[in-house]
Amino acid sequence: MSFKTVERKPLTFAERTYVPQIVNGLMTTFKKMVKPNETLEYPEARPPIPEGYRGVPTLVKDPNGREKCVSCQLCEFVCPPKAIRIKPGEIDPTSDSAHVEKAPEAFDIDMLRCIYCGLCQEVCPEEAIWLQNVFSLSGYTREEMVNDKDKLYELGGTLPDKHFKWDQKKAAEDRGNAAH
Amino acid sequence: MIDLYLNLPVWVQATIKGLIAIGVLIPVAGACSMAERKVSAWIQGRPGPNRAIVPWVAWIPFVGKALQRLGVFHLMADGAKFVFKEDVVPGHVNKFYYYVAPLVALIPALCTIVVVPFGAYIDATTETLKPLILADVDVGILAVFAIGSLSVYALILAGWASNSKYPFLGGVRASAQLISYELSMTLSVIPVFLWVNAPGGNGTLSLFDVVESQSQAGFLGGMWFIFLMPMCAFIFLVALFAETNRQPFDMPESESDLVGGFHTEYGEFKWSLFFVAEYVHMTIGSGVFVLLFLGGWNPLPWIPLEMVISSMPMWLGALVGVGCFLGKTFFFIFFFMWVRWTLPRFRYDQVMKLGWQKLLPLAIANVIFYALAIAMIELS
Amino acid sequence: MIQPAKPDLVTVFIDGKEIAVPKGTNVIEAARMVGTDVPHYCYHPKLTVAGNCRMCLIELGMPMADRATREPIMDPETGKQKINWIPRPQIGCGTTVVPGMHVKTQSPMVKECREGVMEFLLINHPLDCPICDQAGECKLQEQATGYGRGYSRFIEQKNVKPKRTQLGPRVTLDDERCVLCSRCIRFCQEVAKDDVLGFVDRGSYSTLTCYPGKELTNNYSLNTVDICPVGALTSTDFRFKMRVWFLKQSNSICTESSVGANTVVWSREGVIYRITPRQNDEVNDTWMADSGRILYKEVQSGNRLKPTSDLKTSVAAAGSLLQDGAVAVVGSGRSSVEEQFLTAKLAKQLGATSYIVARHGEEDGLLISKDRNPNTRGALVTGLISDLPATELSDLSADIDAGKVTTILSVGEDLTAAGLSAEQLAKVTLVYLGSHANATSAAAKVIIPTLTVFEKSGSFINQQFRLQKFASTIPGLAGAADDRVVLDQLLADVGGASAGSDLPSVWAELSAQIPAFANTAYANIPATGLLLDSSNWSGLDFPEGESLHFKPAAAEATA
Numbered sequence A: 001m002s003f004k005t006v007e008r009k010p011l012t013f014a015e016r017t018y019v020p021q022i023v024n025g026l027m028t029t030f031k032k033m034v035k036p037n038e039t040l041e042y043p044e045a046r047p048p049i050p051e052g053y054r055g056v057p058t059l060v061k062d063p064n065g066r067e068k069c070v071s072c073q074l075c076e077f078v079c080p081p082k083a084i085r086i087k088p089g090e091i092d093p094t095s096d097s098a099h100v101e102k103a104p105e106a107f108d109i110d111m112l113r114c115i116y117c118g119l120c121q122e123v124c125p126e127e128a129i130w131l132q133n134v135f136s137l138s139g140y141t142r143e144e145m146v147n148d149k150d151k152l153y154e155l156g157g158t159l160p161d162k163h164f165k166w167d168q169k170k171a172a173e174d175r176g177n178a179a180h
Numbered sequence B: 001m002i003d004l005y006l007n008l009p010v011w012v013q014a015t016i017k018g019l020i021a022i023g024v025l026i027p028v029a030g031a032c033s034m035a036e037r038k039v040s041a042w043i044q045g046r047p048g049p050n051r052a053i054v055p056w057v058a059w060i061p062f063v064g065k066a067l068q069r070l071g072v073f074h075l076m077a078d079g080a081k082f083v084f085k086e087d088v089v090p091g092h093v094n095k096f097y098y099y100v101a102p103l104v105a106l107i108p109a110l111c112t113i114v115v116v117p118f119g120a121y122i123d124a125t126t127e128t129l130k131p132l133i134l135a136d137v138d139v140g141i142l143a144v145f146a147i148g149s150l151s152v153y154a155l156i157l158a159g160w161a162s163n164s165k166y167p168f169l170g171g172v173r174a175s176a177q178l179i180s181y182e183l184s185m186t187l188s189v190i191p192v193f194l195w196v197n198a199p200g201g202n203g204t205l206s207l208f209d210v211v212e213s214q215s216q217a218g219f220l221g222g223m224w225f226i227f228l229m230p231m232c233a234f235i236f237l238v239a240l241f242a243e244t245n246r247q248p249f250d251m252p253e254s255e256s257d258l259v260g261g262f263h264t265e266y267g268e269f270k271w272s273l274f275f276v277a278e279y280v281h282m283t284i285g286s287g288v289f290v291l292l293f294l295g296g297w298n299p300l301p302w303i304p305l306e307m308v309i310s311s312m313p314m315w316l317g318a319l320v321g322v323g324c325f326l327g328k329t330f331f332f333i334f335f336f337m338w339v340r341w342t343l344p345r346f347r348y349d350q351v352m353k354l355g356w357q358k359l360l361p362l363a364i365a366n367v368i369f370y371a372l373a374i375a376m377i378e379l380s
Numbered sequence C: 001m002i003q004p005a006k007p008d009l010v011t012v013f014i015d016g017k018e019i020a021v022p023k024g025t026n027v028i029e030a031a032r033m034v035g036t037d038v039p040h041y042c043y044h045p046k047l048t049v050a051g052n053c054r055m056c057l058i059e060l061g062m063p064m065a066d067r068a069t070r071e072p073i074m075d076p077e078t079g080k081q082k083i084n085w086i087p088r089p090q091i092g093c094g095t096t097v098v099p100g101m102h103v104k105t106q107s108p109m110v111k112e113c114r115e116g117v118m119e120f121l122l123i124n125h126p127l128d129c130p131i132c133d134q135a136g137e138c139k140l141q142e143q144a145t146g147y148g149r150g151y152s153r154f155i156e157q158k159n160v161k162p163k164r165t166q167l168g169p170r171v172t173l174d175d176e177r178c179v180l181c182s183r184c185i186r187f188c189q190e191v192a193k194d195d196v197l198g199f200v201d202r203g204s205y206s207t208l209t210c211y212p213g214k215e216l217t218n219n220y221s222l223n224t225v226d227i228c229p230v231g232a233l234t235s236t237d238f239r240f241k242m243r244v245w246f247l248k249q250s251n252s253i254c255t256e257s258s259v260g261a262n263t264v265v266w267s268r269e270g271v272i273y274r275i276t277p278r279q280n281d282e283v284n285d286t287w288m289a290d291s292g293r294i295l296y297k298e299v300q301s302g303n304r305l306k307p308t309s310d311l312k313t314s315v316a317a318a319g320s321l322l323q324d325g326a327v328a329v330v331g332s333g334r335s336s337v338e339e340q341f342l343t344a345k346l347a348k349q350l351g352a353t354s355y356i357v358a359r360h361g362e363e364d365g366l367l368i369s370k371d372r373n374p375n376t377r378g379a380l381v382t383g384l385i386s387d388l389p390a391t392e393l394s395d396l397s398a399d400i401d402a403g404k405v406t407t408i409l410s411v412g413e414d415l416t417a418a419g420l421s422a423e424q425l426a427k428v429t430l431v432y433l434g435s436h437a438n439a440t441s442a443a444a445k446v447i448i449p450t451l452t453v454f455e456k457s458g459s460f461i462n463q464q465f466r467l468q469k470f471a472s473t474i475p476g477l478a479g480a481a482d483d484r485v486v487l488d489q490l491l492a493d494v495g496g497a498s499a500g501s502d503l504p505s506v507w508a509e510l511s512a513q514i515p516a517f518a519n520t521a522y523a524n525i526p527a528t529g530l531l532l533d534s535s536n537w538s539g540l541d542f543p544e545g546e547s548l549h550f551k552p553a554a555a556e557a558t559a
């Protein structure tokens, strides 16, 4: 038997006149009326962004100002709506981070496509792409909604780093060269 | 100045009165629409409209800000929007009636104001209380009912002229609903006038006299009719909600099942006329209720206006009277809104059932009961 | 054709599956035949076995027999002969099958061996995958997924080795990633015959390097990149250009010479990123020349011909010119079989003599032959020409001078390179079909832009008379038309019977009209090509010398 007849209590006379219910309702709404607002007045007041919030994806630099992305293109691969477009490039051999070898020449995220899934952040082996707390994004043209590399670094800023993998690598290289 | 006014030809006087009526009622209707948005917002825990501001007002300290928070300029912006919006007329409408309908809605609504007294003053020469009214005619409440019920034509006309399904359904509902509730409404005021018109005296239907009879001395004489005849007041109130198409009786609009009901095909200024008409109805309905059951301009039960203002200059007395009346009316308008944002809408069949099977028998029983009661009091 | 003698078969048991494999097969190959993959790094089917990576360890066993009586010892439980498993694992690459051999490739011991080898390989391996071009096609990554432990027990400092060494003009070496398999060294010694690579230092300090004073410059150097199982050797041209997992692979044929090396063209969104060899044991094994790998650059080159009017108009203009004068048709040894066939048909319809231009270059005895046209044989088979072409069009030149030819249709051939002078070109009306601008297109009255080999499909016949097909890799340049379509429309315009320009229709005609193609359809050409009967042309003296898997007919006859 997939259905069950619910026995309903017959309405009392007072209930059938609606009046007590209406009065009750009016009391409730009146109470609400004198209570303070539940809403935020958005552009001035902003909600606190909780830890782990997935806002606009951004590129970050490490505390030494080195761009962390090495253009491995894993995020481009994993991105479900194909919002990410990367043109890999080689780091100038005279630069301080030449030992990292690879960095993006161009890095575009089409925010009209992005679904804020956070897979790019999850897949990134260099912890270079982060969905941070920017959540309101607007533009007048489609082009404006494509964040290029400069914009992404501007939005991303610098995040703390635990590993300093490439710095360690360079130190090891220097040690090794000194031993020879 | 009053003499100057009284010396003007009658038609000029009439025009001035008319302009004043329009000049007061339409802003009140606008303010009502604003209030409606604010009340709904407060009930829902929001601040409501609070953004629009005119630059030079913004420069006024505090006041500018307060007006902005109150959303006053949204009202103006809305009004301007209605005026300047593109006049879209669907191709399938009956043009003539389509244009006439909003006028038919607004004109009766504005007309009823003339027979509604909105205050009283003590006439210096006769030392008696005189009503502040545009046309002091004896038929009073009858005129209100007669003219007010004309507005149903507007809805029917709009629904029919729109030549489309939802407005048509809206129009049909409007006509059925207004007719059903008009009966109960009329019946519900009969006991009031039975009470006002003592046998043998001059019969009157004037609303001023109704207020007067609530300002007598003594326990019964100073009692407002809402206490004397609560059932009448209740029936009148319910019928009033139905007559003004307010929630929970807004069947003709009923946006959840009829899109917009009778005004689905209307936009910009024409639509705003319907809107204004609705609020004017509400205002006048509230006013009539106040006059009939809440002692009109009397500040408190058993404290008639005359008592309060007899020692004041005439103009101040008049102001106090108007103030009392408007205060009660505005509270009533607020009550309308409060109910609107509290109750869900009835189903159409429930509306009909309520009107014919509950309210009408109740109203009839009510009339009979009070007729007998008053007869007994009179006879004893 | 002589059937190859039936090889002696040897029956072995791999994970209990019985299979007969040719004698001399090693265990890795035998396992591959039953569909089992034995992971390996140093073994390469086309190179000698070095056996130094130890990734291919397997368990080996032989049926037990009584030493004295040679009687098989039976297992009473199963009723089968007992297997004598060798207690230590053996390398699969270096073990040749013997009859009755039993192999375990999935046993716990084998798994443990693989995990051990992986752990050792990874202790000094850098964490470079994000910047490593091999990622995605890296054997080390693949095996680490199967046999890696997922974290490292190695807490010491990793080795530091040279990174970014230029081994030669086209190859970059990252020594830290090298797993010391020596495939590259063996390739240079055995295939390229240019012994320049070797290991220096010992143990975990072993480092791959070029011998002092030498460089990896030979024209086959990029094959080391292909066979390097990890990202140690990378192509300087492809370095950091694109991730391999984004690339679409299409089968193609190298157009560099009449060898017709099988290739894979890797592209993404209409852009070609690299060309690698495709295994064809009858033609190029798994190799190809470096010079053939950069041919894709012609697609994006600045002198591509761009359309100036729509195809209909230009075909009509060309058609009216061709019908007016005395016409000669210069076809091309670079055109596909289908295009040459249509060219021949067009020439016949116009009553024109047809030529192709021969192109000769140095041959290297491996994968570049003297004939630098990929499809000279196609022109012979389709009847575009009946004799071997010359590098100079002297007959045509004489005809022009004599006024016997007033209009020339050139299918992608630069006539000035074929010995015609600018004055001669000025004397005639030129119609040019081609993909790139040159002196001839500059002199032409009507130019119809066409596609490069990467943008169209078709087939070539290589020096072995092997019919091999290639598929279009990327969409054609906007507005440029497929040569087949243009030729077919021209044919229709000058009054010929068009049978449709799509591959199936052209092949229906080809198989009906060309005896060598009887019963052949484009779709049926195998991926490794179809060897045609070449006896009709055995009298011709083809220019090619000996190369990989090819002996000239004359040499074969004397042999």
Ligand code: SF4
Pocket (backbone or CB within 6 Å): A068, A069, A070, A071, A072, A073, A074, A075, A076, A086, A120, A123, A124, A125, A126, A127, A128, A129, C130
């Ligand atoms: S952001 Fe991270 S995942 Fe994306 S390319 Fe850069 S390093 Fe790779």
Ligand code: SF4
Pocket (backbone or CB within 6 Å): A057, A075, A078, A079, A080, A081, A082, A083, A084, A109, A113, A114, A115, A116, A117, A118, A119, A120, A121, A131
């Ligand atoms: S958040 Fe998701 S959709 Fe947006 S860029 Fe990253 S992977 Fe793509």
Ligand code: SF4
Pocket (backbone or CB within 6 Å): C125, C126, C127, C128, C129, C130, C132, C133, C134, C135, C136, C138, C139, C140, C141, C177, C230, C231, C232
């Ligand atoms: S060789 Fe393979 S495992 Fe090593 S860094 Fe490159 S991709 Fe990664």
Ligand code: SF4
Pocket (backbone or CB within 6 Å): C177, C178, C179, C180, C181, C182, C183, C184, C185, C208, C224, C227, C228, C229, C230, C232, C233
């Ligand atoms: S460079 Fe590559 S092919 Fe050469 S030994 Fe190292 S891993 Fe093997």
Ligand code: FES
Pocket (backbone or CB within 6 Å): C039, C040, C041, C042, C043, C050, C051, C052, C053, C054, C055, C056, C057, C091, C092, C093, C094
């Ligand atoms: S493949 Fe057998 S030892 Fe390397």
